[in-house]
Amino acid sequence: MTQRFSLTVGPLQFNWSADAFADFYARIADEAPVDRVVIGETVCSKRTPFYEDRIPAAIERLQAGGKTVVLGSLAMVTLEREKRAARELFEQTALEVEINDLTLMNWARPPFSIGPLINVYNEATLAYLAGQGAKLFCLPPEIPFASVEKLAHAANQCGAVPELWAYGRIPLAISARCYHARVHGLSKDSCQFVCDKDPDGLTVNTLDGQDFLAVNGVQTMSHNYCNLIGDLDRLAAAGVRSLRLSPHTGDFVAVCKTFADAASGAISGAEGLARLKVLAPGADFSNGFLFGSCGAAELAPA
Amino acid sequence: MWNAKDIPLFPAVGAAMLRFAPLTPLSMAGAHLVKTLIRRHPSLFSRLGEQADKVFLIDPTDLPFAFRLQPHLEAPTLEAVRREDAGLWDARIGGPLAALLGLVHGVYDGDALFFSRDLVIEGDTEAVLALRNAIDNEEIDLASEIAALFGPFEHVAATPARKVSSAVGHFFGVALTRENENHA
Amino acid sequence: MSARGKKLELVCPAGTPAAFRAAIDAGAHTVYCGFNDETNARNFPGLNFSTEELATSVAYAHKKGAHALVAINTFPRAGAVELWHKRVDDAAKVGADAVILADIGLLDYASKKHPNLRLHLSVQAAAANADAISFYARAFGVKRVVLPRVLTVQEIAAVNRDIEIETEVFIFGGLCVMAEGRCSLSSYATGKSPNMNGACSPASHVEYREEDDELVSRLGGFAIHRVGAKEAAPYPTLCKGCFEAGEYKGHVFEDPSSLDAGALIPQLAEAGVTALKIEGRQRSRSYTEAVVRNFRKAVDDYAAGRPVVGGALRDLTEGQTTTAGSYRKTWR
Secondary structure, rough: OOOOOOEEEEEOOOOOOHHOOOOOHHHHHHOOOOEEEEEOOOHHHHHHHOOOOHHHHHHHHOOOOOOOEOOOOOOOOOOOOHHHHHHHHHOOOOOOOEEHHHHHOOOOOOEEEOOOOOOOOOOOHHHHHOOOOEEEEOOOOOOOOHHHHHHHHHHHHHHHHHEEEEEEEEEEEEEEEHHHHHHHHOOOOOOOHHHHHOOOOOOEEOOOOOEEEEEEEOEEEEEEEEEHHHHHHHHHHHHEEEEEEEOOOOHHHHHHHHHHHHHOOOOOOHHHEEEEEHHOOOOHHHHHHOOOOOOOOOOOOO | OOOHHHOOOOOOOHHHHHHHOOOOHHHHHHHHHHHHHHHHOOHHHHHHHHHHHOOEEEEEEEOOOOEEEEEEOOOOEEEEEHHHHHHOEEEEEHHHHHHHHHHHHHOHHHHHHHHHOEEEEEEOOHHHHHHHHHHHOOOOOHHHHHHHEEEEEHHEEEEEEHHHHHHHHHHHOOOOOOOHHOOO | OOOOOOOEEEEOOOOOOHHHHHHHHOOOOEEEEEEEEOOOOOOOOOEEHHHHHHHHHHHHHOOOOOOOEHHHHOOOOOOOOOHHHHHHHHHHHHHEEEEEEEHHHHHHHHHOOOOOOOOOEEEOOOOOOHHHHHHHHHOOOOOEEEOOOOOHHHHHHHHHOOOEEEEEEEEEOOOOEEOOOOOOHHHHHHHHOHHHHOOOHHHHHHEEEOOOOEEEEEEEEEEEEEOOOOOOOOOOHHHHHHHHEOEEEEOOOOOEEEEEEHHHHHHHHOOOOEEEEEOOOOOOOHHHHHHHHHHHHHHHHHHHHOOOOOOOHHOOOOOEEEEOHOOOOHHO
């Protein structure tokens, strides 16, 4: 059966130990049926020193496993060293870079891809960036399905790949302030890297006791996990050609396999959903931004 | 600079006396006022948009009665009602009479009154916001609105109306005629 | 080089024609406003300008020697870009002194269609460093950038050393905690996107209710505040909400407070800033009048070498408390 979608493993969003980081990418390299892997820090540059010496080996192993490796970049570049690091992504490697902050447009050389944190809301913006050499667009997770249809069409017309955030907690906001540090009574400068306590993010509840958001350092995420496995038919019909799976703890290789099976049509969306519920028993799934009344809405059946 | 904490309350003795006042004359004056207002400020409606069909309960919490406002384009009404007879409404705006008058007249900021809890909002928040913004743009001068109630005798009524609202404004600590505003 | 005596441009908000005139009469050098639709980031009921109202207001500003800017700073929806294009054309037609844009596609359109129209980069574009700003300057000829509220004064000074174009910074008003134009929190709770629909915490999804002597506010059904009878009430924005996270209970993101950087005017001037921006197009003309008058005096005092006094406007602010926000590093 032909694959209707290529699969991308998005960058690890959380602060995992260097060993956990290396183990995760080793398994993805050897076992996950995915096409592309985006690797590198996107949330907080203070985390990088802990694991950056493990990145070259991870890249090598991923390439040996037949994956296209793409370098992720920071969501918000402010400091001088962050700018330097962003520039070096282009200048010191030949790999494709995923742009998450338009600062990087200064040094971008094709081919590059546009990450989900860039505001690509309309065809004109997409066409402009495609004209500069963007070859893949992971669309902003908050856009409704009507926009996805139009943007996927526009991307295909430009010869670029339209990709959608299909699994995992959704990044909703980025700040100069660290909320993990704040809830632990620490300042950002002396944060003690407390975000490592929550390898899937720290859930934020309303005062009514409702699960609502999740905090991940300077990033705020959805409490629920986006999950589009039941929607693949309509995504394919809309022209979406790639799905992004965002890493979480647990058996993520099995998550990738489930999506690969659903993408090829080997299993139904319902069966895929049942499998994912077993793999992530604590997660609340949603496709609300695309098909529901809002991003926090419960999973709406296809 | 005004200070939200200085908003005066309607004297309790006066409020107690008003408890037994007949509401019909007040409602008639209100109906006339809102009709005149709408004739004189047509852009109020373009700003209200679809919110013009909503029912607002304007609730001066220091008075023994409230006002039901329906700014409907064809048949606008402003009716004085006892709170227990207020019926159904879409949105309620409550606060001391002085705060509500000051809001209409544009000397108070609605958000600031809300932050300081001098203003209470319930129900359809979108309708409240639309009404507040629409009124704020009209630069309503209550004295000339009252004068306009006298129709062809407006020019005769203007000076006494100004004197009355100046006295009322003085009483509440709110400038209700534009001439009284201090641009220092 | 000392900036002492430098004249800072005061950029003031107007949500209605009445507020526009009030701002000019109170001493605004420049007023910014938007059309009454989803093309701007303060798309609230009863607010903003028709094309005719904008034309009259721009003419009023010019008659009084002031400038008028038009914010068209949301991100056009896929399949509906024509509305945003029309608004740029309308702004140019009525003689606006600049348009404030955020979307790349729209900047591209404006720079090609109206080469003589001055372009400002909205805070919604979240251009937070010299290289990002230079990209917009080079690609679209942007002449001024409104800096995101994530930078310290030192960082602003560094940005100004490295760029060729003007900077405008927020001095007073509501304070976004998140990088603006990159926040989907409100959209997550309500389904209405600030980026696309132009309203954070849209009133249609806000509910206030008195429960057990507390004022409870909900957004899209999610409780975001419970405040006691005498406590100051906040805006129903998620980032100022009260939540629980692990052991922590309280304002996870930010306390309900507003920005007041009046006391930092000298430092901001020395950091090379051209213009100071007051937030609050959704506020009344009485707010506009009071804040503009106060800050006009402050920038005049600074230009004349007199000491700058701040902090007189606390009652007008959310939570009735103020902060210098990200301008001081400790905020982070």
